[in-house]
Amino acid sequence: MKVKKALLIVDVQNDFCPAGALGVPEGDKIIPRINQYIKIFSKNKLPIFVTRDWHPKKTAHFKRFGGIWPPHCIQNTKGAYFHPKLKLPRKTIILSKGMDPKKDSYSACQAEDVNSMSLLDLLKIFGIKDIYIGGLATDYCVKYSAVDILKNGFKVKVLMDAIKGVNLKPEDSEDAIRGMVRMGAKKITLECLLTRRKKCP
Ligand SMILES: [Zn+2]
Known part of the structure:
Protein backbone atom coordinates (compact mmCIF):
# COMPACT_ATOMS: atom_id res chain seq x y z
CA MET A 1 0.00 0.00 0.00
CA LYS A 2 1.17 3.46 -0.85
CA VAL A 3 2.16 5.45 2.20
CA LYS A 4 -0.43 8.11 2.71
CA LYS A 5 0.77 11.64 3.24
CA ALA A 6 -0.72 14.74 4.78
CA LEU A 7 0.26 18.37 5.01
CA LEU A 8 0.33 20.08 8.39
CA ILE A 9 0.57 23.86 8.45
CA VAL A 10 1.27 25.29 11.85
CA ASP A 11 -0.04 28.64 13.14
CA VAL A 12 0.12 30.90 10.09
CA GLN A 13 -1.92 33.51 11.93
CA ASN A 14 -1.85 37.30 11.89
CA ASP A 15 -0.32 37.58 15.34
CA PHE A 16 2.65 35.43 14.30
CA CYS A 17 3.33 37.52 11.21
CA PRO A 18 5.13 40.89 11.18
CA ALA A 19 2.93 43.60 12.76
CA GLY A 20 1.22 40.90 14.83
CA ALA A 21 1.38 40.73 18.62
CA LEU A 22 4.09 38.09 18.45
CA GLY A 23 5.35 38.57 14.92
CA VAL A 24 7.95 36.13 13.67
CA PRO A 25 10.46 38.16 11.62
CA GLU A 26 9.54 37.59 7.95
CA GLY A 27 6.92 35.08 9.05
CA ASP A 28 4.68 36.10 6.16
CA LYS A 29 7.44 35.43 3.59
CA ILE A 30 6.81 31.70 3.74
CA ILE A 31 3.13 32.00 2.81
CA PRO A 32 3.52 31.86 -1.01
CA ARG A 33 5.59 28.72 -0.60
CA ILE A 34 3.05 27.18 1.78
CA ASN A 35 0.37 27.92 -0.81
CA GLN A 36 2.41 25.96 -3.36
CA TYR A 37 2.53 22.97 -1.03
CA ILE A 38 -1.22 23.32 -0.45
CA LYS A 39 -1.82 23.17 -4.20
CA ILE A 40 0.21 19.99 -4.57
CA PHE A 41 -1.50 18.22 -1.67
CA SER A 42 -4.93 19.37 -2.87
CA LYS A 43 -4.27 18.17 -6.37
CA ASN A 44 -3.26 14.78 -5.05
CA LYS A 45 -6.35 14.66 -2.83
CA LEU A 46 -4.26 14.40 0.31
CA PRO A 47 -5.52 15.80 3.62
CA ILE A 48 -4.45 19.25 4.72
CA PHE A 49 -4.43 20.12 8.39
CA VAL A 50 -3.84 23.56 9.82
CA THR A 51 -3.34 24.43 13.44
CA ARG A 52 -4.10 27.70 15.12
CA ASP A 53 -3.21 29.10 18.50
CA TRP A 54 -6.62 29.84 20.01
CA HIS A 55 -6.26 31.31 23.47
CA PRO A 56 -8.73 32.58 26.02
CA LYS A 57 -8.08 36.12 27.29
CA LYS A 58 -6.67 34.78 30.54
CA THR A 59 -4.17 31.98 30.29
CA ALA A 60 -1.02 31.00 32.15
CA HIS A 61 0.62 31.13 28.71
CA PHE A 62 0.64 34.97 28.84
CA LYS A 63 3.15 37.03 30.79
CA ARG A 64 0.48 38.72 32.94
CA PHE A 65 -0.68 35.35 34.21
CA GLY A 66 2.69 33.71 34.76
CA GLY A 67 3.80 32.71 31.26
CA ILE A 68 6.47 34.13 28.97
CA TRP A 69 4.44 35.58 26.07
CA PRO A 70 2.58 38.82 25.43
CA THR A 77 -9.86 38.36 17.28
CA LYS A 78 -8.07 39.49 14.13
CA GLY A 79 -4.73 38.40 15.54
CA ALA A 80 -5.96 34.82 15.82
CA TYR A 81 -7.25 34.62 12.25
CA PHE A 82 -5.21 32.96 9.55
CA HIS A 83 -3.11 35.36 7.49
CA PRO A 84 -5.28 36.61 4.60
CA LYS A 85 -2.72 35.46 2.03
CA LEU A 86 -2.90 31.85 3.16
CA LYS A 87 -5.05 30.03 0.63
CA LEU A 88 -6.81 27.28 2.50
CA PRO A 89 -9.02 24.93 0.50
CA ARG A 90 -12.53 24.40 1.82
CA LYS A 91 -11.74 20.87 2.92
CA THR A 92 -8.89 21.98 5.19
CA ILE A 93 -9.16 20.56 8.68
CA ILE A 94 -8.65 23.26 11.29
CA LEU A 95 -7.24 22.22 14.64
CA SER A 96 -7.20 24.62 17.58
CA LYS A 97 -4.87 24.55 20.55
CA GLY A 98 -4.09 26.58 23.63
CA MET A 99 -7.67 26.78 24.89
CA ASP A 100 -6.75 25.35 28.29
CA PRO A 101 -5.91 28.38 30.48
CA LYS A 102 -3.47 26.31 32.51
CA LYS A 103 -1.31 24.99 29.68
CA ASP A 104 1.04 26.30 26.98
CA SER A 105 0.11 23.75 24.27
CA TYR A 106 2.80 24.31 21.65
CA SER A 107 2.25 20.98 19.91
CA ALA A 108 -0.24 20.16 17.18
CA CYS A 109 -0.80 16.90 19.06
CA GLN A 110 -2.56 18.98 21.73
CA ALA A 111 -4.84 20.54 19.13
CA GLU A 112 -8.34 19.39 18.27
CA ASP A 113 -10.85 19.92 15.50
CA VAL A 114 -14.39 21.18 15.79
CA ASN A 115 -15.55 17.70 16.89
CA SER A 116 -12.85 17.50 19.58
CA MET A 117 -10.88 14.97 17.54
CA SER A 118 -7.15 15.22 18.12
CA LEU A 119 -4.61 15.35 15.33
CA LEU A 120 -3.39 11.86 16.21
CA ASP A 121 -6.95 10.48 16.05
CA LEU A 122 -7.44 12.06 12.66
CA LEU A 123 -4.12 10.80 11.31
CA LYS A 124 -5.12 7.29 12.31
CA ILE A 125 -8.59 7.59 10.80
CA PHE A 126 -7.15 8.86 7.51
CA GLY A 127 -4.48 6.16 7.57
CA ILE A 128 -1.69 8.68 7.31
CA LYS A 129 1.88 7.66 7.99
CA ASP A 130 3.85 10.56 6.64
CA ILE A 131 3.38 14.19 7.72
CA TYR A 132 4.84 17.17 5.90
CA ILE A 133 5.11 20.04 8.32
CA GLY A 134 5.63 23.77 7.77
CA GLY A 135 4.59 27.06 9.33
CA LEU A 136 5.40 29.12 12.39
CA ALA A 137 7.47 29.10 14.41
CA THR A 138 10.35 26.72 13.76
CA ASP A 139 11.65 26.90 17.31
CA TYR A 140 8.29 26.48 19.07
CA CYS A 141 5.14 25.05 17.61
CA VAL A 142 6.74 23.47 14.53
CA LYS A 143 9.41 21.83 16.66
CA TYR A 144 7.06 20.63 19.41
CA SER A 145 4.58 19.33 16.85
CA ALA A 146 7.20 17.47 14.82
CA VAL A 147 8.76 15.86 17.88
CA ASP A 148 5.39 14.78 19.29
CA ILE A 149 4.27 13.34 15.97
CA LEU A 150 7.54 11.42 15.63
CA LYS A 151 7.19 10.08 19.18
CA ASN A 152 3.80 8.70 18.17
CA GLY A 153 5.33 6.61 15.44
CA PHE A 154 4.68 8.73 12.36
CA LYS A 155 7.20 9.94 9.82
CA VAL A 156 7.87 13.66 9.56
CA LYS A 157 9.24 15.79 6.75
CA VAL A 158 10.17 19.34 7.68
CA LEU A 159 9.49 21.83 4.89
CA MET A 160 12.73 23.78 5.11
CA ASP A 161 11.52 26.49 2.74
CA ALA A 162 8.21 26.95 4.54
CA ILE A 163 9.19 27.51 8.17
CA LYS A 164 10.44 30.56 10.11
CA GLY A 165 11.65 30.91 13.66
CA VAL A 166 11.26 33.40 16.51
CA ASN A 167 14.92 33.08 17.52
CA LEU A 168 14.80 34.59 21.00
CA LYS A 169 18.35 33.31 20.94
CA PRO A 170 19.85 33.56 17.44
CA GLU A 171 20.62 29.86 17.16
CA ASP A 172 17.18 28.65 18.31
CA SER A 173 15.89 27.69 14.85
CA GLU A 174 19.07 25.84 13.96
CA ASP A 175 18.89 23.96 17.25
CA ALA A 176 15.23 23.17 16.66
CA ILE A 177 15.95 21.73 13.22
CA ARG A 178 18.84 19.68 14.58
CA GLY A 179 16.56 18.40 17.34
CA MET A 180 13.83 17.35 14.90
CA VAL A 181 16.35 15.57 12.67
CA ARG A 182 17.86 13.81 15.67
CA MET A 183 14.40 12.45 16.43
CA GLY A 184 14.10 11.11 12.89
CA ALA A 185 12.60 13.97 10.84
CA LYS A 186 13.78 14.46 7.26
CA LYS A 187 14.42 17.87 5.75
CA ILE A 188 12.89 18.61 2.39
CA THR A 189 12.17 21.52 0.07
CA LEU A 190 9.60 22.02 -2.66
CA GLU A 191 12.27 21.50 -5.27
CA CYS A 192 13.34 18.18 -3.86
CA LEU A 193 9.70 17.10 -3.47
CA LEU A 194 8.87 17.90 -7.09
CA THR A 195 12.00 16.53 -8.67
CA ARG A 196 12.26 13.58 -6.28
CA ARG A 197 15.92 14.27 -6.08
CA LYS A 198 17.76 11.97 -3.75
CA LYS A 199 19.74 14.92 -2.49
CA CYS A 200 17.50 16.86 -0.17
CA PRO A 201 18.89 19.52 2.18
ZN1 LIG B 1 0.30 30.88 22.12
Missing part, protein backbone atom coordinates in the same frame (compact mmCIF):
# COMPACT_ATOMS: atom_id res chain seq x y z
CA PRO A 71 -1.13 38.31 24.70
CA HIS A 72 -1.60 36.81 21.22
CA CYS A 73 -4.08 34.79 19.17
CA ILE A 74 -7.02 35.49 21.44
CA GLN A 75 -10.08 33.57 20.22
CA ASN A 76 -12.16 35.36 17.60
Whole structure:
Protein backbone atom coordinates (compact mmCIF):
# COMPACT_ATOMS: atom_id res chain seq x y z
CA MET A 1 0.00 0.00 0.00
CA LYS A 2 1.17 3.46 -0.85
CA VAL A 3 2.16 5.45 2.20
CA LYS A 4 -0.43 8.11 2.71
CA LYS A 5 0.77 11.64 3.24
CA ALA A 6 -0.72 14.74 4.78
CA LEU A 7 0.26 18.37 5.01
CA LEU A 8 0.33 20.08 8.39
CA ILE A 9 0.57 23.86 8.45
CA VAL A 10 1.27 25.29 11.85
CA ASP A 11 -0.04 28.64 13.14
CA VAL A 12 0.12 30.90 10.09
CA GLN A 13 -1.92 33.51 11.93
CA ASN A 14 -1.85 37.30 11.89
CA ASP A 15 -0.32 37.58 15.34
CA PHE A 16 2.65 35.43 14.30
CA CYS A 17 3.33 37.52 11.21
CA PRO A 18 5.13 40.89 11.18
CA ALA A 19 2.93 43.60 12.76
CA GLY A 20 1.22 40.90 14.83
CA ALA A 21 1.38 40.73 18.62
CA LEU A 22 4.09 38.09 18.45
CA GLY A 23 5.35 38.57 14.92
CA VAL A 24 7.95 36.13 13.67
CA PRO A 25 10.46 38.16 11.62
CA GLU A 26 9.54 37.59 7.95
CA GLY A 27 6.92 35.08 9.05
CA ASP A 28 4.68 36.10 6.16
CA LYS A 29 7.44 35.43 3.59
CA ILE A 30 6.81 31.70 3.74
CA ILE A 31 3.13 32.00 2.81
CA PRO A 32 3.52 31.86 -1.01
CA ARG A 33 5.59 28.72 -0.60
CA ILE A 34 3.05 27.18 1.78
CA ASN A 35 0.37 27.92 -0.81
CA GLN A 36 2.41 25.96 -3.36
CA TYR A 37 2.53 22.97 -1.03
CA ILE A 38 -1.22 23.32 -0.45
CA LYS A 39 -1.82 23.17 -4.20
CA ILE A 40 0.21 19.99 -4.57
CA PHE A 41 -1.50 18.22 -1.67
CA SER A 42 -4.93 19.37 -2.87
CA LYS A 43 -4.27 18.17 -6.37
CA ASN A 44 -3.26 14.78 -5.05
CA LYS A 45 -6.35 14.66 -2.83
CA LEU A 46 -4.26 14.40 0.31
CA PRO A 47 -5.52 15.80 3.62
CA ILE A 48 -4.45 19.25 4.72
CA PHE A 49 -4.43 20.12 8.39
CA VAL A 50 -3.84 23.56 9.82
CA THR A 51 -3.34 24.43 13.44
CA ARG A 52 -4.10 27.70 15.12
CA ASP A 53 -3.21 29.10 18.50
CA TRP A 54 -6.62 29.84 20.01
CA HIS A 55 -6.26 31.31 23.47
CA PRO A 56 -8.73 32.58 26.02
CA LYS A 57 -8.08 36.12 27.29
CA LYS A 58 -6.67 34.78 30.54
CA THR A 59 -4.17 31.98 30.29
CA ALA A 60 -1.02 31.00 32.15
CA HIS A 61 0.62 31.13 28.71
CA PHE A 62 0.64 34.97 28.84
CA LYS A 63 3.15 37.03 30.79
CA ARG A 64 0.48 38.72 32.94
CA PHE A 65 -0.68 35.35 34.21
CA GLY A 66 2.69 33.71 34.76
CA GLY A 67 3.80 32.71 31.26
CA ILE A 68 6.47 34.13 28.97
CA TRP A 69 4.44 35.58 26.07
CA PRO A 70 2.58 38.82 25.43
CA PRO A 71 -1.13 38.31 24.70
CA HIS A 72 -1.60 36.81 21.22
CA CYS A 73 -4.08 34.79 19.17
CA ILE A 74 -7.02 35.49 21.44
CA GLN A 75 -10.08 33.57 20.22
CA ASN A 76 -12.16 35.36 17.60
CA THR A 77 -9.86 38.36 17.28
CA LYS A 78 -8.07 39.49 14.13
CA GLY A 79 -4.73 38.40 15.54
CA ALA A 80 -5.96 34.82 15.82
CA TYR A 81 -7.25 34.62 12.25
CA PHE A 82 -5.21 32.96 9.55
CA HIS A 83 -3.11 35.36 7.49
CA PRO A 84 -5.28 36.61 4.60
CA LYS A 85 -2.72 35.46 2.03
CA LEU A 86 -2.90 31.85 3.16
CA LYS A 87 -5.05 30.03 0.63
CA LEU A 88 -6.81 27.28 2.50
CA PRO A 89 -9.02 24.93 0.50
CA ARG A 90 -12.53 24.40 1.82
CA LYS A 91 -11.74 20.87 2.92
CA THR A 92 -8.89 21.98 5.19
CA ILE A 93 -9.16 20.56 8.68
CA ILE A 94 -8.65 23.26 11.29
CA LEU A 95 -7.24 22.22 14.64
CA SER A 96 -7.20 24.62 17.58
CA LYS A 97 -4.87 24.55 20.55
CA GLY A 98 -4.09 26.58 23.63
CA MET A 99 -7.67 26.78 24.89
CA ASP A 100 -6.75 25.35 28.29
CA PRO A 101 -5.91 28.38 30.48
CA LYS A 102 -3.47 26.31 32.51
CA LYS A 103 -1.31 24.99 29.68
CA ASP A 104 1.04 26.30 26.98
CA SER A 105 0.11 23.75 24.27
CA TYR A 106 2.80 24.31 21.65
CA SER A 107 2.25 20.98 19.91
CA ALA A 108 -0.24 20.16 17.18
CA CYS A 109 -0.80 16.90 19.06
CA GLN A 110 -2.56 18.98 21.73
CA ALA A 111 -4.84 20.54 19.13
CA GLU A 112 -8.34 19.39 18.27
CA ASP A 113 -10.85 19.92 15.50
CA VAL A 114 -14.39 21.18 15.79
CA ASN A 115 -15.55 17.70 16.89
CA SER A 116 -12.85 17.50 19.58
CA MET A 117 -10.88 14.97 17.54
CA SER A 118 -7.15 15.22 18.12
CA LEU A 119 -4.61 15.35 15.33
CA LEU A 120 -3.39 11.86 16.21
CA ASP A 121 -6.95 10.48 16.05
CA LEU A 122 -7.44 12.06 12.66
CA LEU A 123 -4.12 10.80 11.31
CA LYS A 124 -5.12 7.29 12.31
CA ILE A 125 -8.59 7.59 10.80
CA PHE A 126 -7.15 8.86 7.51
CA GLY A 127 -4.48 6.16 7.57
CA ILE A 128 -1.69 8.68 7.31
CA LYS A 129 1.88 7.66 7.99
CA ASP A 130 3.85 10.56 6.64
CA ILE A 131 3.38 14.19 7.72
CA TYR A 132 4.84 17.17 5.90
CA ILE A 133 5.11 20.04 8.32
CA GLY A 134 5.63 23.77 7.77
CA GLY A 135 4.59 27.06 9.33
CA LEU A 136 5.40 29.12 12.39
CA ALA A 137 7.47 29.10 14.41
CA THR A 138 10.35 26.72 13.76
CA ASP A 139 11.65 26.90 17.31
CA TYR A 140 8.29 26.48 19.07
CA CYS A 141 5.14 25.05 17.61
CA VAL A 142 6.74 23.47 14.53
CA LYS A 143 9.41 21.83 16.66
CA TYR A 144 7.06 20.63 19.41
CA SER A 145 4.58 19.33 16.85
CA ALA A 146 7.20 17.47 14.82
CA VAL A 147 8.76 15.86 17.88
CA ASP A 148 5.39 14.78 19.29
CA ILE A 149 4.27 13.34 15.97
CA LEU A 150 7.54 11.42 15.63
CA LYS A 151 7.19 10.08 19.18
CA ASN A 152 3.80 8.70 18.17
CA GLY A 153 5.33 6.61 15.44
CA PHE A 154 4.68 8.73 12.36
CA LYS A 155 7.20 9.94 9.82
CA VAL A 156 7.87 13.66 9.56
CA LYS A 157 9.24 15.79 6.75
CA VAL A 158 10.17 19.34 7.68
CA LEU A 159 9.49 21.83 4.89
CA MET A 160 12.73 23.78 5.11
CA ASP A 161 11.52 26.49 2.74
CA ALA A 162 8.21 26.95 4.54
CA ILE A 163 9.19 27.51 8.17
CA LYS A 164 10.44 30.56 10.11
CA GLY A 165 11.65 30.91 13.66
CA VAL A 166 11.26 33.40 16.51
CA ASN A 167 14.92 33.08 17.52
CA LEU A 168 14.80 34.59 21.00
CA LYS A 169 18.35 33.31 20.94
CA PRO A 170 19.85 33.56 17.44
CA GLU A 171 20.62 29.86 17.16
CA ASP A 172 17.18 28.65 18.31
CA SER A 173 15.89 27.69 14.85
CA GLU A 174 19.07 25.84 13.96
CA ASP A 175 18.89 23.96 17.25
CA ALA A 176 15.23 23.17 16.66
CA ILE A 177 15.95 21.73 13.22
CA ARG A 178 18.84 19.68 14.58
CA GLY A 179 16.56 18.40 17.34
CA MET A 180 13.83 17.35 14.90
CA VAL A 181 16.35 15.57 12.67
CA ARG A 182 17.86 13.81 15.67
CA MET A 183 14.40 12.45 16.43
CA GLY A 184 14.10 11.11 12.89
CA ALA A 185 12.60 13.97 10.84
CA LYS A 186 13.78 14.46 7.26
CA LYS A 187 14.42 17.87 5.75
CA ILE A 188 12.89 18.61 2.39
CA THR A 189 12.17 21.52 0.07
CA LEU A 190 9.60 22.02 -2.66
CA GLU A 191 12.27 21.50 -5.27
CA CYS A 192 13.34 18.18 -3.86
CA LEU A 193 9.70 17.10 -3.47
CA LEU A 194 8.87 17.90 -7.09
CA THR A 195 12.00 16.53 -8.67
CA ARG A 196 12.26 13.58 -6.28
CA ARG A 197 15.92 14.27 -6.08
CA LYS A 198 17.76 11.97 -3.75
CA LYS A 199 19.74 14.92 -2.49
CA CYS A 200 17.50 16.86 -0.17
CA PRO A 201 18.89 19.52 2.18
ZN1 LIG B 1 0.30 30.88 22.12
